[in-house]
Amino acid sequence: MSSTKKTLAAEQAAELMGVLKTRFEKNMPRHAGINWPDVQAKLATNPEKLAVLDEMEITGGEPDVVGKDNTTGEYLFYDCAAESPKARRSLCYDRAALDARKEHKPASSALDMAAEIGIELLTEEQYRHLQTLGKFDLKTSSWIQTPEAIRKLGGAVFCDRRYDTVFYYHNGAESYYAARGFRGVLSV
Incomplete structure (x- = not known):
């Protein structure tokens, strides 16, 4: 798209x-x-x-x-779905991470799919703002925009809400999980 x-x-x-x-x-x-x-x-x-x-x-x-x-x-x-959008899960972070996987590659990456849709991943600030509007990602997690310094070292960041607290985590950018997707933002 x-x-x-x-x-x-x-x-x-x-x-x-x-x-x-x-x-x-x-x-x-x-x-x-x-x-x-x-x-x-x-x-x-x-x-x-x-x-x-x-x-x-x-x-x-x-x-x-x-x-x-x-x-x-x-x-x-x-x-604003309660959990990370179902059709946007099991994705590694970006194209470089997807290309680096030797086997068991996911179908796509979060950044590639976001670009196809025409949106951007939420930033940490945007994700935290979303969490002031309700309780999201109580069972899932969502990739967010990763600072370049972290990405250069092979990592990527994601967030979720557990114990009534918003957590900010890291993982290898090539990782993917059935319960991790991404949330996006569109300006109109």
Whole structure:
């Protein structure tokens, strides 16, 4: 999806708008001070971003508005599924890690799949913000953007929530687990 700008058919777009509106209204504390008609208007003028939100939805992310960038005026959509999106698990961190595996390679990497969808992995700050909006990753974990210094040494970082605490961990970038996926962010 990253190589071409996809748009949805009118019926698909209307259906997704309905899903997003329902989720928005059901989870008002996630986006205090933001009005759905404003978000809807922004989505209507950015059909390629609506198509990205559709991919986030299809892969189990349950995207929702979590804020607004005051500098750009863009709304921030995060994956708000209770657990790391199911269709985005069992992935190593990036292409270099995937290429380094000699056997038992996963289907893809978190960074490759995020690029295909058209999103970026959450940063640590964004992940911690998400956790102020609810309790996420109680049984799973999510790769997050890894600092270059850690990645150069072969590692990657991920987070989860256990014991009512958000934990920040490390692992080899080539590792992958059935309970580890990734969460993304899209600016609209």
